[in-house]
Amino acid sequence: MKCRKCKTPAEVALPSHNTAFCRDCFSVYFTGQVEKAIRRHGLINPGERVLVALSGGKDSLGLMLELSRLGYDVTGLHVDLGIPKSSSAARAKVEGFCAAHGLTLRVVELEKEGLPIPDVKRYINRPVCSACGKIKRHWFNRVALEEGFEVLATGHNLDDEVARLFANTLRWDAGYLSDQGPCLNAESGFARKIKPLYRLSEFETACYAFLNGIEIHTAPCPYSGGASFTGHKRLWADLEYKSPGSKIAFYDGFLKRGRPAFAQVEKETGAPLAPCEKCGSPTSTGLCGVCRLAIAVSERRAADPDRD
Amino acid sequence: MITVFVEPDNETHAFERHNTVLMLQKRLGLRVNDALVIRGAELLTPDCRLNDGDMIRIRKVMSTG
């Protein structure tokens, strides 16, 4: 296979775009897709400071590298979940990456915040991943606000977004359908949330990480009972295979024609938000969900006779 | 003989011979964009020919969690 642009041997075949690229031209293509996302949805304005959520996976680290190369003012944020072995390995990859590229990194340690995920799993009677996701989002938002970042960027790719949109559509979840997308504007105490990789597939972000020599954390979390949305991703891989371009068409079509309709319906509803009494994060319940979790964990930990 | 190491499963397979990357991917039940196919420092496209003695790394791309 030859590169579509320069005719040297290709390294990346992209049936979805009916094309193939050598590594240099793939890099140009990748950057172009990120710039297009930023431009089309006004993701980052000149001079804004961007906090990038770094898990240690290919998507978040690739996003950080690409945004820094584009000249944006980026700072990484890693939440150390406190899961034995797994969390220290992920954190080491993030720290190594930021050190190698001279990028600024902030780390939040849930152990220090009284909410290590193993304790959440042990003492809170709800699926650990839903609590964990909530805690991570809370800290990303909180650091963004407390330290004056206008924008919070995450590495969600096209496959993540399509799988999530598909799940929301199967449930006709009007609340989620009203605001899913690459840009969620800042409001009532939340920074603007952006997903600059939404036009790029998981395969493309994996190629980017490999071609840029990024060492990634690949071991799955010991608490993940299989990845979320894997079944839906499979279905979409089949669709994409039979009909290349389906994923971006579905997603772009939703942004253009679906979301505005749902946003209209949802406008009137929604409880008013006020700062959490303890941590200041926006909430509709006095004490925010994460502060309530922290109290529940510490009470049950104190009452646990098996605790050393 | 071609040696194939699959990530993140960390399994090693040895195949007598496979002419192309596409044939190897089919054998492993993978579509073109399901995994990176790595030989040394380069990525291989499906039409690439495999040679006797090749060490190939297959890196599945579907993210977990």
Ligand code: SF4
């Ligand atoms: S899989 Fe692990 S890291 Fe991911 S949400 Fe669940 S507990 Fe948290």
Ligand SMILES: [Zn+2]
């Ligand atoms: Zn080229």
Ligand SMILES: [Zn+2]
């Ligand atoms: Zn709070």
